[in-house]
Amino acid sequence: MSFGQWLALITLVACLLLLWSLREAIMLLFAAVVLAMALCTLVGAVQRRLAINRPMALLLSLLAIAVVLAVGTTAIVPPFVAQFSELVQKLPEAWQELLSLLHQGLESISRMLYGRSDGGLSWLQNLGGSVRTSPAIASGVGNWTFRLVGLVGNVGTVLLKTLFVVAVALMVAAQPTAYREALLLLVPSFYRRRARQVLLQCGEALSAWMGGVLISSLCVGTLAAIGLSLLGVRLVAANAVLAGVLNIIPNVGPTLSTLFPMSVALLESPWKALAVLALYVVVQNLESYLITPSVMHHQLRLLPGLTLSAQFLFTVLFGPLGLVLALPLAVCLQVILREIVIHDILDRWKAKPKPAILQRLSEAIES
Numbered sequence: 430m431s432f433g434q435w436l437a438l439i440t441l442v443a444c445l446l447l448l449w450s451l452r453e454a455i456m457l458l459f460a461a462v463v464l465a466m467a468l469c470t471l472v473g474a475v476q477r478r479l480a481i482n483r484p485m486a487l488l489l490s491l492l493a494i495a496v497v498l499a500v501g502t503t504a505i506v507p508p509f510v511a512q513f514s515e516l517v518q519k520l521p522e523a524w525q526e527l528l529s530l531l532h533q534g535l536e537s538i539s540r541m542l543y544g545r546s547d548g549g550l551s552w553l554q555n556l557g558g559s560v561r562t563s564p565a566i567a568s569g570v571g572n573w574t575f576r577l578v579g580l581v582g583n584v585g586t587v588l589l590k591t592l593f594v595v596a597v598a599l600m601v602a603a604q605p606t607a608y609r610e611a612l613l614l615l616v617p618s619f620y621r622r623r624a625r626q627v628l629l630q631c632g633e634a635l636s637a638w639m640g641g642v643l644i645s646s647l648c649v650g651t652l653a654a655i656g657l658s659l660l661g662v663r664l665v666a667a668n669a670v671l672a673g674v675l676n677i678i679p680n681v682g683p684t685l686s687t688l689f690p691m692s693v694a695l696l697e698s699p700w701k702a703l704a705v706l707a708l709y710v711v712v713q714n715l716e717s718y719l720i721t722p723s724v725m726h727h728q729l730r731l732l733p734g735l736t737l738s739a740q741f742l743f744t745v746l747f748g749p750l751g752l753v754l755a756l757p758l759a760v761c762l763q764v765i766l767r768e769i770v771i772h773d774i775l776d777r778w779k780a781k782p783k784p785a786i787l788q789r790l791s792e793a794i795e796s
Contacts, residue, residue: 460750653673
């Protein structure tokens, strides 16, 4: 390699290392872009319905969002906070109840197999009993739960990052075309028209995904609230809000949302906990096979394996923020891979023609 090639390679490695060191800031910028796409979708709908200019449509959209947030803050947040605090306090008690049921089940199995409760499964009984009576485990579960709730860390840092994301999103939503054209200046001139088409497709896919997820989460939260009310489970508001919010995170979110109402139901009756589990299985199947296909028929569909792989990969690379943004990242990456890597590169890749003597030799071998 020549000196110029070595210099180019060193520059490329340095740029990659710089991007890796700035990965958190890049993820925050991507979060701002996702929020800006949501605003642009709402602004576009208002602009088409009312036939007004973009600044006025943006102002009306922001006013509508402020009203919705104010109503939600006054009507939903206070009962949710109160019920969620009670829910967190009940988790250690539910854990104790689960261990007690496990101990009883082990005793029953031991009686059936050995005719006495201290048979060959006594080591499992002792394990369950020791865990059940250990106050350190209960306090550990409670402390772990409170640490899970407090993952946000430093409140000031979180507020600063949130303000940064919101500010960038508002600026991009105000002039999306100008920012898109500025980004296209980084692309070689011969490919800018095609890159503009790819960016527009990414924006359409993100808009469709966000609209579908919003409707799906509202349906899941409503169905969970109705089902829990019919089953007589306490803390309906907190569990319904958690079911709707955690539905945004596929695979992981629905599983976490099931644990909280099952813990509350377990304190009343084991059968009620099983009924809650059955309810959430039904709700998630309705969401997967009826609600999502109905509201996302124009959306870029993601394969379940790709979704799970994206969640794992982006969580390892970018932490909790990567888990939250795994789906929009996967949506954009699938569009980019399909349009650029497959259509523009692989579909146009032609093999070099064989020399005449190799062609004749190949035909002779085949004959």
